[in-house]
Amino acid sequence: MASTSREVGLPTWVFAPAAAGALFIVLPLAAILTRVEWTDFFGLITSESSVDALQLSVRTSTISTLLCVVFGVPMAMVLARTRFRGQQLMRSLVLLPLVLPPVVGGIALLYTFGRRGLLGHTFEVLGIQVAFSTTAVVLAQTFVALPFLVVSLEGALRTAGGRYEAVASTLGARPTTVFRRVTLPLVLPGLASGAVLAFARALGEFGATITFAGSLQGVTRTLPLEIYLQRESDADAAVALSLLLVVVAIVVIGLARVRGTT
Amino acid sequence: MSLELSAAIDERGFDLSMHVGVGETLAVLGPNGSGKSTAMSVIAGLLRPDAGAASLDGRVLFDIGTSGKSQVWVPPHARGVALLAQEPLLFPHLSALDNVAFGPRSLGQARGRSRTVADHWLGEVDAAAYADRKPAQLSGGQAQRIAVARALAADPRLLLLDEPMAALDVAVAPAVRQMLRKVLADRSAIIVTHDVLDALLLADRVMVIEEGHVVEEGPTAELLARPRSAFAARIAGLNMVRGTLDGHGVRGSDGSFVEGIADQPIAAGDPAVAVFRPSAVGVYRQRPGGSPRNVMDVTIIELEPFGDQIRVRTDRLSADVTAGAVAELDLAPGRPAIFTVKASEVVIYRG
Numbered sequence: 001m002a003s004t005s006r007e008v009g010l011p012t013w014v015f016a017p018a019a020a021g022a023l024f025i026v027l028p029l030a031a032i033l034t035r036v037e038w039t040d041f042f043g044l045i046t047s048e049s050s051v052d053a054l055q056l057s058v059r060t061s062t063i064s065t066l067l068c069v070v071f072g073v074p075m076a077m078v079l080a081r082t083r084f085r086g087q088q089l090m091r092s093l094v095l096l097p098l099v100l101p102p103v104v105g106g107i108a109l110l111y112t113f114g115r116r117g118l119l120g121h122t123f124e125v126l127g128i129q130v131a132f133s134t135t136a137v138v139l140a141q142t143f144v145a146l147p148f149l150v151v152s153l154e155g156a157l158r159t160a161g162g163r164y165e166a167v168a169s170t171l172g173a174r175p176t177t178v179f180r181r182v183t184l185p186l187v188l189p190g191l192a193s194g195a196v197l198a199f200a201r202a203l204g205e206f207g208a209t210i211t212f213a214g215s216l217q218g219v220t221r222t223l224p225l226e227i228y229l230q231r232e233s234d235a236d237a238a239v240a241l242s243l244l245l246v247v248v249a250i251v252v253i254g255l256a257r258v259r260g261t262t
Numbered sequence: 263m264s265l266e267l268s269a270a271i272d273e274r275g276f277d278l279s280m281h282v283g284v285g286e287t288l289a290v291l292g293p294n295g296s297g298k299s300t301a302m303s304v305i306a307g308l309l310r311p312d313a314g315a316a317s318l319d320g321r322v323l324f325d326i327g328t329s330g331k332s333q334v335w336v337p338p339h340a341r342g343v344a345l346l347a348q349e350p351l352l353f354p355h356l357s358a359l360d361n362v363a364f365g366p367r368s369l370g371q372a373r374g375r376s377r378t379v380a381d382h383w384l385g386e387v388d389a390a391a392y393a394d395r396k397p398a399q400l401s402g403g404q405a406q407r408i409a410v411a412r413a414l415a416a417d418p419r420l421l422l423l424d425e426p427m428a429a430l431d432v433a434v435a436p437a438v439r440q441m442l443r444k445v446l447a448d449r450s451a452i453i454v455t456h457d458v459l460d461a462l463l464l465a466d467r468v469m470v471i472e473e474g475h476v477v478e479e480g481p482t483a484e485l486l487a488r489p490r491s492a493f494a495a496r497i498a499g500l501n502m503v504r505g506t507l508d509g510h511g512v513r514g515s516d517g518s519f520v521e522g523i524a525d526q527p528i529a530a531g532d533p534a535v536a537v538f539r540p541s542a543v544g545v546y547r548q549r550p551g552g553s554p555r556n557v558m559d560v561t562i563i564e565l566e567p568f569g570d571q572i573r574v575r576t577d578r579l580s581a582d583v584t585a586g587a588v589a590e591l592d593l594a595p596g597r598p599a600i601f602t603v604k605a606s607e608v609v610i611y612r613g
Contacts, residue, residue, distance in 0.1 A: 163351055169338040170306050170345040171416040173368035178339075181364070185355040 032243055037236045044240035052218040053226035054244070060134065060222060061202040064141035068198040071142075072149035073191065077183075079150070080157035098147045105143050106211025113139060114212075136213035137220050141202035148201050149194040156190020157183070196256040200249060264450040265420055269304045269314030276300055276311075276474035280452075282420065284319075287451045289465030289482065293493060297474040298454040302422045305452070306345045307338035318342065319419050339368070344418035348429045350409035352397035358408045359384065359393040365416025383411035387441055403434030407441060414445060421451040427460065439463060458486065458497040470494050488611055490535055501543070501579045501603075503536045504613055511556075512536040512610055518578070520556050522608025533613035542607035543581035545574060546600040547591050556608065558601045562593055576601070 037044065044050065079091055097105055111117045113130040123130055130136055160183070168182045169175070184191075206224040213220040215229065223245055230238040264286070268279040276297045282288050290298050303309035305316065305323070313327040323341055325334040344365070352361045362380035367373065384390045387407040397405055406426060413421055426442065427435045443463055446453075453464055461468050461482050469479040470491050477491040489495040495502035505514040507528045511521035512535065520536045528534050544550075549557060560576035567573075571582040574593060581601055583593075593599060 163347075164353060166306075166308050166338070167345065167347070167351045168353070168364065168368070170308075170341075170343060170418075171365040171368055171412065172339050172342075173364070174339050175337075177368050181368075182353055185353075 029246060032239060032246065035239045036243055037240065040236060041240050041243075044234075044237045045244055047237065049217055049221075049226060049230075050237065050241055053221055053223045053241070056134070056137070056218065056221065057203055057223040060137045060141055061199055063138050064145055064202040065195055065199040067138070067142045068146050068149040068202075069191070069195055072146055072194070072198070073153060075146075076150050076153035076157055077179075080154045081162065094150055095147045097144050098151075102140075102144055102205065102207030102209075103211050106140060106208035106213075109136070109139060109143060109208060109212040131212060132214040132216065132220060134213075134219055137209055137222060140208040140212045141205045144205050144208055145198035145201040148197040149191075152190050152194035152197060153187060156187040156194075159190075160186045193256045196252055200252045203248065203252075204245070265305070265316070265318050265452075267301075267305060267314070267316040269301070269311035269316065271300065271304075271309075271311050271474075274300060274474060278471065278474065278476045280469060280476065282450050282452060283466075284450060285448045286467060287446050287449070287453060287465045289461040289468045290452060290454045290471060291456070291461060291468060291493065291497060292471035296471045298471055299424055300474070301471070302345060302424050302452070302454060305420070306343050306422060307336065307341050308345075310335065342417075342419035343422060344413035344416050344420075345422045345424065346409055346413045346426050348425045350397070350402075350405035352400075352405055352409060352412070354397050356396075357393065358389065358395050358397070358400065361397070361408060362412045362415045365412060369416070379415050380411070383415040384408070386414070386445060387411045401434070402430050403438055406430060406438055410438075410442065410445065419450065421446070421449060423451065423453040425454050425456065427455070427457065456497075458499075461497075462486070468494075488535075488609075489537065490613055495537060499540070500537045501540060505534065506531050506613075507534040507610070510605070511608075516578075518558065520558075520603075520608055521605040522556075522610045523606060524610040526611055528610070528612055534610055535613040536608050536610045538603050538608045540573060540580040541571070541582040542603050543579065544602040545581050545583050545587065545591060545593070546602065549600055550602060555602045555604045558603075560599055560601050562595050562597050562599055564595050565593060574599070 075094065079087065079094070110131060112119055113123065113136070114120050115124065115129070115131060120130070130139065164182050164186060165178050168178045173181065204224060205222070206228065209220065209222060210225055215221045215225045221229070223241060227238050227241045227245070230241065263281055264284045265280070265282040267281065270277040274297065278297070278301065280288070280301070290301065292298050300309065304311050307323065311326060315325040316323040318341065322334050323336050327333070352358070353364065356364070359377060359380050362383055363376040366376035366379045371379070381390070381393070384393055387410050389404060389407045389411060392400060392404055392408065400408065410426070423442070427438055430438060439460065446464055453460055455461060465482050467479065468482045468485045470477050470493050472491065472493060478485065478489070478494055485494055486498040489498050489500060489502060492502060492504070503512050503514045503518060503520045505512045507524070507530050508519065509530070511519050513519050522536050522538070524534075558579065560578055562574060562576050564575045565572050565588060566575070568582055572585055572588050574581045574583060574588075576599070579601055591599070
């Protein structure tokens with residue numbers, strides 16, 4: 001390690017708990033590796049139900065991430081660049097899904113978009129059945145992932161500050177031009193890492209999905225649900241799929257790191 | 263008249279009027295926190311005053327609470343007012359050329375035409391060689407030149423410069439000042455500054471702001487020769503006593519009295535100002551006898567080099583003495599001293 005470049009030494013006692021904490025995170029990942037049936041690995045992750053689950057997960061997480069960007073960017077802009085009564089309360093409410101147990105989120109969504117929910121009747125009249133459909137999976141994932149994007153983007157906006165935007169406006173740029181040519185390029189790294197975090201959160205979503213969308217193969221059974229189900233009947237398949245999710249997560253973090261440093 | 267402004271912001275105690283003629287450069291001077299930058303933000307449209315009105319070349323910029331009419335507020339991008347701040351604030355993701363082309367592009371010109379305009383202005387500020395560089399690859403002086411080009415390329419009706427040299431190295435400031443002198447000629451502009459050189463070299467007229475109010479304004483040369491505010495006297499490098507005329511001298515509000523020569527008729531009791539150069543001041547430790555002159559008790563606050571002299575700053579006035587005199591008189595901060603100045607060295611005029 002680059003101990004020579006350290007200006008001020010750390011107290012020696014921090015290293016033991018730091019190592020223990022790191023071990024606590026790495027060890028379970030290693031445990032998965034020891035349990036993988038390598039001879040049958042490829043077969044297990046390419047079974048029909050696994051492929052269905054993987055495809056569904058990638059598809060819904062991608063759409064959820066797009067929805068997070070479409071709604072989250074304006075939300076972050078309003079929170080970071082305006083001042084209004086009750087803004088602090090609004091910010092806390094928006095961030096609520098971060099700390100809410102996902103199963104509670106699922107129940108809340110059910111009583112909003114479900115058949116007998118707040119908006120359920122409206123959707124029924126329109127001929128749309130939301131609960132227990134792929135749409136419900138996307139809604140559940142967007143619900144839990146949106147705060148991740150809003151938080152990182154609002155932070156990036158605050159760090160960038162409004163001074164470049166002020167200069168741009170005095171040069172004759174309309175608000176939309178300022179957003180497109182100044183604000184967005186300045187916060188792009190923050191937006192990218194926020195989107196990656198949102199994607200990762202959507203990919204791992206379990207509690208809200210199973211509560212609100214159920215577990216129907218090819219329709220609502222995403223990878224985490226498939227793993228949970230397989231654990232009962234076929235532990236080897238569950239382990240193989242878990243490893244797959246771990247790999248996807250590592251790739252996602254790697255992408256975020258590369259984006260963040262360039 | 264190019265700009266007409268009057269604006270008030272209650273919670274900052276800000277209430278002033280200013281005007282800028284067509285092609286005129288106005289220097290706004292004042293201590294920190296006096297409201298100079300506030301005035302610039304109001305004109306640029308980045309800060310909304312509680313009341314007031316402004317127009318630029320006959321177009322209304324804002325009109326708030328001055329009459330029964332509905333309020334008018336033109337947003338910054340539609341004002342034709344470009345603002346140059348202390349820091350260049352070049353957009354970090356754009357090359358120097360694209361930074362300068364930003365204004366023309368925003369005003370709806372095609373990319374090619376915008377770049378031609380940008381090339382022209384980069385040439386005007388002697389920065390054509392840096393066209394392809396990103397802001398991170400530019401020095402402070404280069405970046406500020408390009409920021410000037412960017413502001414001018416937007417073809418503003420009024421250019422606001424908010425202490426444009428304050429963040430620059432002393433070594434590069436003169437060249438940037440020279441460049442500004444060239445581009446500001448015949449252009450309506452307001453420059454906020456701390457530096458008397460900016461006022462002398464760049465401005466036609468000077469305005470001094472203190473605590474949100476205009477305390478003095480006039481042609482640069484006249485204001486520096488006959489300052490009426492303490493701030494203007496300080497930047498002009500003059501000692502000043504403000505008060506009322508009493509016989510052949512000025513009686514200060516603190517009771518001090520300076521005798522001098524009035525160069526215009528002033529009635530006794532009228533506001534008057536007495537000024538004299540620090541180099542005309544004699545410094546003693548004991549009260550000198552002999553010839554009739556003004557004698558003032560002061561307490562030394564600091565000593566600092568000033569050209570080949572030492573400037574002795576006190577609680578009220580300043581004096582320039584040689585280093586030898588400082589040693590001989592054993593002058594030091596905190597010590598009392600006696601300042602004297604001949605009445606013939608003191609000029610008195612209306613306050």
